Amino acid sequence: MALLAGELQLSRLNRPGDIREKQPKDIVTEVDLLCEEAMISAIEKQCPNDSILSEERGGGISPTGRTWLLDPVDGTANFSRANPMFCSCVAILEDGVVTHAAVAAPRLRDLYHARLGGGAYLETGSETLPLKVSETAELEYAFVGADISFIAHGSNPRREGIQEVFDTAWQSRSLGSAGIRGAWMAAGYLDISIGTRNTAWDYAPTVLLVNEAGGYATDFSGEAWTPNSDGLVATNASLHQPVIRLLNP
Numbered sequence: 001m002a003l004l005a006g007e008l009q010l011s012r013l014n015r016p017g018d019i020r021e022k023q024p025k026d027i028v029t030e031v032d033l034l035c036e037e038a039m040i041s042a043i044e045k046q047c048p049n050d051s052i053l054s055e056e057r058g059g060g061i062s063p064t065g066r067t068w069l070l071d072p073v074d075g076t077a078n079f080s081r082a083n084p085m086f087c088s089c090v091a092i093l094e095d096g097v098v099t100h101a102a103v104a105a106p107r108l109r110d111l112y113h114a115r116l117g118g119g120a121y122l123e124t125g126s127e128t129l130p131l132k133v134s135e136t137a138e139l140e141y142a143f144v145g146a147d148i149s150f151i152a153h154g155s156n157p158r159r160e161g162i163q164e165v166f167d168t169a170w171q172s173r174s175l176g177s178a179g180i181r182g183a184w185m186a187a188g189y190l191d192i193s194i195g196t197r198n199t200a201w202d203y204a205p206t207v208l209l210v211n212e213a214g215g216y217a218t219d220f221s222g223e224a225w226t227p228n229s230d231g232l233v234a235t236n237a238s239l240h241q242p243v244i245r246l247l248n249p
Contacts, residue, residue, distance in 0.1 A: 001042065002113075005035040005072050005088035006106035009079065013107070016080045029080055032056055035072035035088060043068050055201050061227060067093040069227075071201040074103075075177030084108060089179040091204035096226060101205035103179045112183040112209055120186050120212035133215040133236035134188040142169040142191035142239055145181040158220060158231070161247035162194060168246065182206025185234050186213035192243055193234040200227040206234055216240040220247050 009031060017030025036056050043052060051062035054070040061067045068090065073079050075086035084107035092100040102113040112131070114120035120131040136142050144165060166172055169192065175181050178195055179202060185193040186209035193210075195203055207217040207225050215236045219229035222244040235243055 001039050001068075001070070001090045002088045002102035002104035003111065004042065005039055006104035006111075008035050008038060009073060009086065009088065010106045014082050019080055027076055027080060028056060029073065029076055031079065032073045032076055036070065039070055039072060039088075039090070053200065055199070061093060061200075064095060069093060069201040069204045071179065071199075074179040074202060075175075078176045083176070085175050085177050085180055087177055087179045087183075089201055089205050091201070091208065093200075093204060093227070098204045098208040101208040103183045103205050103209070105177075105180055105183070108180075110183070112186065112205075114186075114205075114208045114212040116208065116212070118212070120209045122183075122187060131186045131209065131213040132188055133186060133210065133213045134191050135238070136191040136236060137238050139165075139168050139239055139242050140170060143171050143173060143189070144169045144192040144194065145173040145175060145185065145190040146194045147174070147176075147178050147181065147197070158196060158247060161249060162196070164246045164249075165192065165194065165243055178202035179205055182209055182234060185215065185236075186210045188213075188236070191236050191239055193232070195232040198227070198229050198231055203232045206232060210234045218244075220244075222248075 012031045019029050051067040053059040071089040074089045079086040087105040090102045099116040104111045111123040122129045184190050210217040217234040
């Protein structure tokens with residue numbers, strides 16, 4: 001499913017079609033909708049009894065069965081400008097647990113995927129490589145990735161704690177794609193990933209990729225992430241408790 005969307009994205013690179021704002025600074029392109037339609041059609045044909053929750057069309061999560069979580073184009077703002085940092089995200093949720101995930105970044109020619117208990121992998125070129133989180137042991141040497149858009153006047157309740165993480169860490173990265181950020185976290189390119197919006201279709205792949213690569217992915221309090229969590233904190237495990245302490249002073 002992730003590759004299907006990725007191929008469609010590449011075929012329309014530099015031709016995103018109609019672009020509209022769903023809300024201020026939150027856009028959707030014609031390609032988002034085409035990718036979503038193709039993915040949902042394929043799922044409904046092969047797995048007609050499964051539930052689907054997708055970014056544009058919506059849907060719901062099955063309380064007991066299997067649910068597909070879809071972000072047809074993650075990093076839409078990047079895609080609309082032909083910036084290569086965009087991807088498609090797919091995850092499967094079963095009984096509240098993320099069991100499968102894939103992130104396809106077609107312009108980077110990378111496919112990240114994981115299965116619960118089966119490890120996490122990167123397919124790039126003709127190689128399949130196991131994913132492993134970084135070994136950074138001290139926060140002052142950490143690379144932090146985030147998709148944070150702070151609310152004016154500091155009304156985000158996590159603002160101070162997140163700023164403290166940024167101030168303590170070595171460097172920060174803003175990629176414009178939660179899916180790629182989570183995949184890079186699992187690959188060891190980043191040491192910490194923070195997301196303040198809980199969009200399940202973006203964050204579920206990160207949860208499985210990072211956990212299967214040896215890291216931790218939780219909510220802001222350090223508890224297990226769920227689609228109802230208030231955000232996501234993923235780390236290489238060694239840094240998790242120091243980060244959670246800063247986020248909950």
